Amino acid sequence: MNGPCPVVELRGVSKVYPGRVHALRGVDLTVEPGELLAIVGPSGSGKSTMLHMIGTLDRPSGGTVRIAGYDVAGLSDRELSALRARQLGFVFQQFHLAPGVSALDNVADGLLYTGTGRRARRERAAAALERVGLGHRLTHRPSQLSGGEQQRVAVARAVAGDPPLLLADEPTGNLDSASGTEVLAVLGELHAAGTTIAIITHDTEIAAWCPRQVRVRDGRIVAEMGSEMGAEMGAEVRAEAGVPIGEGGGREA
Amino acid sequence: MKRERQRGPAPARLAVADVLRVGASGLRARPTRVVLSALGIAIGIATMIAVIGISSSSREQLLRQLDRLGTNLLTVAPGQTMFGEEAKLPIGALAMVERIGPVRTAAATGGTDATVRRTRHIPEAVTGGIAVQATTTGLLATLEGAVVKGAWLNAATERRPAVVLGAESARRLGLARAGVQVWMGGRWFTVIGILGPMPLAPEIERSALVGFPAAEEFLGFDGHPTTIYERSADEAVEAVRAVLPRTVNPENPEEVTVSRPSDALAAKAAAAGAFTNLLLGLGAVALLVGGVGVANTMVISVLERRREIGLRRSLGATRGQVRVQFLSESLLLSALGGVVGSVFGALATTGYALARDWPPVVPPWAIGGAIGATLLIGTVAGIYPAMRAARLSPTVALTTT
Ligand SMILES: Nc1ncnc2c1ncn2[C@@H]1O[C@H](COP(=O)(O)OP(=O)(O)OP(=O)(O)O)[C@@H](O)[C@H]1O
Ligand SMILES: [Mg+2]
Numbered sequence: 001m002n003g004p005c006p007v008v009e010l011r012g013v014s015k016v017y018p019g020r021v022h023a024l025r026g027v028d029l030t031v032e033p034g035e036l037l038a039i040v041g042p043s044g045s046g047k048s049t050m051l052h053m054i055g056t057l058d059r060p061s062g063g064t065v066r067i068a069g070y071d072v073a074g075l076s077d078r079e080l081s082a083l084r085a086r087q088l089g090f091v092f093q094q095f096h097l098a099p100g101v102s103a104l105d106n107v108a109d110g111l112l113y114t115g116t117g118r119r120a121r122r123e124r125a126a127a128a129l130e131r132v133g134l135g136h137r138l139t140h141r142p143s144q145l146s147g148g149e150q151q152r153v154a155v156a157r158a159v160a161g162d163p164p165l166l167l168a169d170e171p172t173g174n175l176d177s178a179s180g181t182e183v184l185a186v187l188g189e190l191h192a193a194g195t196t197i198a199i200i201t202h203d204t205e206i207a208a209w210c211p212r213q214v215r216v217r218d219g220r221i222v223a224e225m226g227s228e229m230g231a232e233m234g235a236e237v238r239a240e241a242g243v244p245i246g247e248g249g250g251r252e253a
Numbered sequence: 254m255k256r257e258r259q260r261g262p263a264p265a266r267l268a269v270a271d272v273l274r275v276g277a278s279g280l281r282a283r284p285t286r287v288v289l290s291a292l293g294i295a296i297g298i299a300t301m302i303a304v305i306g307i308s309s310s311s312r313e314q315l316l317r318q319l320d321r322l323g324t325n326l327l328t329v330a331p332g333q334t335m336f337g338e339e340a341k342l343p344i345g346a347l348a349m350v351e352r353i354g355p356v357r358t359a360a361a362t363g364g365t366d367a368t369v370r371r372t373r374h375i376p377e378a379v380t381g382g383i384a385v386q387a388t389t390t391g392l393l394a395t396l397e398g399a400v401v402k403g404a405w406l407n408a409a410t411e412r413r414p415a416v417v418l419g420a421e422s423a424r425r426l427g428l429a430r431a432g433v434q435v436w437m438g439g440r441w442f443t444v445i446g447i448l449g450p451m452p453l454a455p456e457i458e459r460s461a462l463v464g465f466p467a468a469e470e471f472l473g474f475d476g477h478p479t480t481i482y483e484r485s486a487d488e489a490v491e492a493v494r495a496v497l498p499r500t501v502n503p504e505n506p507e508e509v510t511v512s513r514p515s516d517a518l519a520a521k522a523a524a525a526g527a528f529t530n531l532l533l534g535l536g537a538v539a540l541l542v543g544g545v546g547v548a549n550t551m552v553i554s555v556l557e558r559r560r561e562i563g564l565r566r567s568l569g570a571t572r573g574q575v576r577v578q579f580l581s582e583s584l585l586l587s588a589l590g591g592v593v594g595s596v597f598g599a600l601a602t603t604g605y606a607l608a609r610d611w612p613p614v615v616p617p618w619a620i621g622g623a624i625g626a627t628l629l630i631g632t633v634a635g636i637y638p639a640m641r642a643a644r645l646s647p648t649v650a651l652t653t654t
Pocket of ligand 2: 048049
């Protein structure tokens with residue numbers, strides 16, 4: 001393979017939870033650098049499980065997962081941790097901010113495991129908060145911030161280390177629509193600046209807002225829209241899913 | 254672009270300062286709980302430090318006293334005859350002792366049957382526990398004692414009905430000044446002096462002292478000394494001790510007992526250290542209970558903070574780093590208890606010692622031991638919770654609600 005390797009490459013990935021729960025059944029997915037994609041599907045369809053696979057938080061029961069060119073199966077737990085520290089940023093539905101700790105320190109602590117010195121961590125945290133439009137809220141604690149602001153702090157924490165890939169699981173799930181729009185706007189800006197972003201959502205509006213959408217049902221990808229790949233991979237998915245999809249051209253909506 | 258499949262990225266090391274900062278921030282988030290569980294450790298450490306500190310202070314006080322009083326004083330007293338009767342020291346014994354080369358000063362006292370009372374109306378049987386003794390004038394110098402009121406006996410007053418009271422006798426008689434009359438052996442004696450404390454010769458503190466000639470003349474004293482006090486050069490004490498019985502009573506050296514009053518004080522000093530095992534054990538139990546409290550706090554903390562653990566794993570923390578985080582929290586928690594406990598233990602020691610006029614001593618080894626104990630407790634208490642935290646799968650931790 002030539003050119004920049006895909007950020008994410010799932011090949012026949014399956015995940016069986018104890019109790020014979022087949023959360024994923026042979027998922028193929030390739031995400032190229034710079035994409036903004038939505039993973040949509042009904043509740044229980046396996047979206048979060050897929051995000052855990054992509055985020056190397058869990059290992060697949062079958063198939064291969066490659067993140068930034070690394071085959072996850074060949075990496076130890078330590079190496080996966082390092083991979084997450086450098087290559088991945090996570091945004092969760094519950095913001096997971098430390099209460100009683102300033103926005104700046106919440107974001108700076110996100111860089112703790114990247115080997116960055118304390119001063120540099122704080123500088124980059126301030127810059128990241130600036131990027132999400134919270135430059136004036138550095139010393140505020142989560143309890144002093146609105147839900148949308150808290151989630152933007154979480155986004156800042158995820159992107160402070162400039163990871164190539166940002167994963168967001170229902171980032172607007174706990175927010176009203178105005179706050180949700182704020183957060184999406186921030187994600188849109190990050191995407192425009194070159195960050196690869198995968199958003200999990202069951203909100204079709206948010207999905208439609210993304211240039212590329214991947215529909216999941218019962219642990220399978222059932223539809224792909226707006227893929228810019230145009231490669232064998234995309235064709236495979238479409239063929240397997242049995243859904244006619246247009247020319248997979250531009251990701252301009 | 255990375256293509257190798259064998260080796261992945263290596264995790265970054267956490268700086269020690271960061272480990273401590275993360276541990277401290279975990280504690281800062283739950284101040285009440287931290288204070289309460291550190292308190293257990295603090296009480297245990299404070300108890301142990303105070304017990305060790307107070308007994309060391311008391312020992313130090315005794316040792317200093319011993320140093321001041323010297324260990325070169327020997328006393329000679331009559332033992333028993335072969336037939337089990339009370340032996341007597343020969344009348345010339347003191348002169349013999351003074352003739353031993355290394356002996357610097359010597360003095361003798363001799364018991365009388367007289368009693369001392371403030372008025373003649375108090376029945377003779379009521380002695381107040383005060384012994385009336387004859388003494389040679391060298392006694393004060395030999396015992397290195399001091400007169401706090403009035404004067405000591407001299408060549409003139411040792412022949413007159415004059416008496417010098419030991420500190421305790423004066424207290425029992427209710428006398429605080431010289432010049433008063435007391436009733437002794439059927440006549441009035443004038444109190445010409447009152448002595449200060451005599452730690453090496455408490456029997457003198459409880460005596461009323463009259464010169465040898467006066468005792469013979471007015472109190473029917475037989476002239477046989479009952480105790481001879483003697484000081485020699487430090488290095489000659491053992492040699493003098495060896496020759497004393499033969500010198501004092503050449504015919505029956507076995508009827509003479511020699512003792513060294515400072516030995517009692519030295520034994521007391523040694524005992525001051527060993528006396529405290531029970532209290533130390535109590536402190537150790539408190540410490541153990543404190544350790545259990547820390548472990549409990551840490552286990553609860555891990556349960557409550559699953560989402561934080563999941564988040565940290567997603568941010569790239571390795572299992573080892575999660576383990577270290579909770580271990581450092583546990584260590585900081587018990588170290589906090591240890592430091593606070595040491596401070597309180599030292600303060601208690603100082604307060605107690607100063608109240609008793611002792612030199613406050615908190616041995617450095619006790620503080621070192623306290624710190625070592627708290628670190629050990631912190632580690633032991635933290636290992637299990639830290640392992641649990643590290644074993645948590647990131648996805649399970651994150652999906653906990
Ligand atoms: N740890 C687990 N153990 C057992 N089953 C699990 C576990 N996690 C998820 N599942 C099951 O796997 C399936 C997929 O779950 P997943 O969380 O991926 O769905 P989802 O698409 O994210 O749903 P939602 O939109 O409700 O978040 C579900 O049936 C779920 O019950
Ligand atoms: Mg989900």
